[in-house]
Amino acid sequence: MKLWKTYLSICAVFILFNFTRISFAQEKTNIAPEQANHLVVLQYHHVADDTPGITSIRPNEFIEHLNYLADNQFNIVDLPSALNKIQNGQPLPKNAVAITFDDGYLNLIDVALPELEKRNWPATIFVNPGLLEKHKSHYLSWQQLKHWHNKGMAIANHGWQHDYWVRQPKDMDMKQWQAHVKDSILSTEKAIEQQIGGSPKMVAFPYGEYDSWLTTWLTEQNLIAFGQQSGVIASYSDFTALPRFPASGQYANLQTLAVKLKSKALPVDYKTLPSPLKANTQNPPQVNLNWLTKGKINAGQLNCFVTSQPKAKVTDKADYAIVVATEKLNTGRSRYNCTLPRNDGSGDYFWFSQPWLVE
Numbered sequence: 520m521k522l523w524k525t526y527l528s529i530c531a532v533f534i535l536f537n538f539t540r541i542s543f544a545q546e547k548t549n550i551a552p553e554q555a556n557h558l559v560v561l562q563y564h565h566v567a568d569d570t571p572g573i574t575s576i577r578p579n580e581f582i583e584h585l586n587y588l589a590d591n592q593f594n595i596v597d598l599p600s601a602l603n604k605i606q607n608g609q610p611l612p613k614n615a616v617a618i619t620f621d622d623g624y625l626n627l628i629d630v631a632l633p634e635l636e637k638r639n640w641p642a643t644i645f646v647n648p649g650l651l652e653k654h655k656s657h658y659l660s661w662q663q664l665k666h667w668h669n670k671g672m673a674i675a676n677h678g679w680q681h682d683y684w685v686r687q688p689k690d691m692d693m694k695q696w697q698a699h700v701k702d703s704i705l706s707t708e709k710a711i712e713q714q715i716g717g718s719p720k721m722v723a724f725p726y727g728e729y730d731s732w733l734t735t736w737l738t739e740q741n742l743i744a745f746g747q748q749s750g751v752i753a754s755y756s757d758f759t760a761l762p763r764f765p766a767s768g769q770y771a772n773l774q775t776l777a778v779k780l781k782s783k784a785l786p787v788d789y790k791t792l793p794s795p796l797k798a799n800t801q802n803p804p805q806v807n808l809n810w811l812t813k814g815k816i817n818a819g820q821l822n823c824f825v826t827s828q829p830k831a832k833v834t835d836k837a838d839y840a841i842v843v844a845t846e847k848l849n850t851g852r853s854r855y856n857c858t859l860p861r862n863d864g865s866g867d868y869f870w871f872s873q874p875w876l877v878e
């Protein structure tokens with residue numbers, strides 16, 4: 520009996536080992552970026568005329584976005600089920616786009632949500648339970664969120680009260696701070712489950728800020744998470760730091776948004792990317808982009824732009840590209856945004872963004 524058990528466990532280890540090897544090998548060789556499922560996610564906050572310009576889009580501009588999406592054969596998909604399909608290798612509709620709103624502002628019920636309902640289009644609203652329960656005149660209530668959830672909107676996690684999750688306060692040590700952040704996420708999950716009747720298990724980082732300890736923990740918790748760095752989602756993305764294209768304020772411009780909507784995810788190994796948090800000693804920070812495919816891309820044409828700086832220096836090393844800014848990054852949030860023309864004659868781009876947080 521004992522021998523039999525030992526034999527079984529050896530078999531299990533052998534099968535597991537080979538399975539891991541096979542799936543890793545498939546991951547490396549079978550990704551055809553042109554054929555892969557690609558999902559563009561748009562990020563909005565306020566949809567109103569009288570709110571701060573940087574996080575707002577005017578209602579008439581928002582309707583223009585929706586009309587553009589309809590007129591140009593984009594398919595608006597439910598974000599939780601689209602991510603599930605990507606992770607399980609099931610096909611998405613062509614030109615798939617998901618719409619998200621951060622913070623759950625009350626002004627969404629004026630134009631944004633009714634306009635989506637008219638078109639029978641889903642969206643996701645990321646909420647902060649601690650804020651919506653305290654400031655009823657600013658945020659959608661649980662009752663309103665439940666009403667819109669019943670009409671097809673997903674209600675997801677933006678943390679209890681929109682704290683900075685990476686910038687540790689001086690009066691807390693790292694252990695206390697991490698416990699506070701984890702509690703902010705788990706108590707929000709619990710509130711959504713109780714109030715809405717279920718949670719899509721998706722988190723949007725407040726201010727788009729994240730660090731490696733947080734993404735590791737989110738993986739353990741089986742939670743998917745979004746930053747605010749721009750880019751497109753594919754099966755090879757990091758599902759604990761997914762990109763979105765901001766579409767409010769200066770990013771509401773339809774001409775530039777049109778390019779982003781047609782972009783694909785740059786085929787690099789997202790698991791090897793550095794954490795955004797960088798001390799000033801590593802400034803300007805470097806990112807190595809490890810290509811998942813060779814031959815089908817023109818790595819030499821990679822162009823990387825840096826927040827308020829000239830273009831970054833790109834070194835092509837065949838298997839990977841090294842990207843580094845030419846000047847020190849300012850304190851706070853910055854990004855390297857990289858584009859690469861696709862050589863399929865479409866005139867479209869691969870897109871990649873690396874966020875940085877310099878202390």
Ligand SMILES: [Zn+2]
Pocket residue numbers: 621622677681725726
């Ligand atoms: Zn927010």
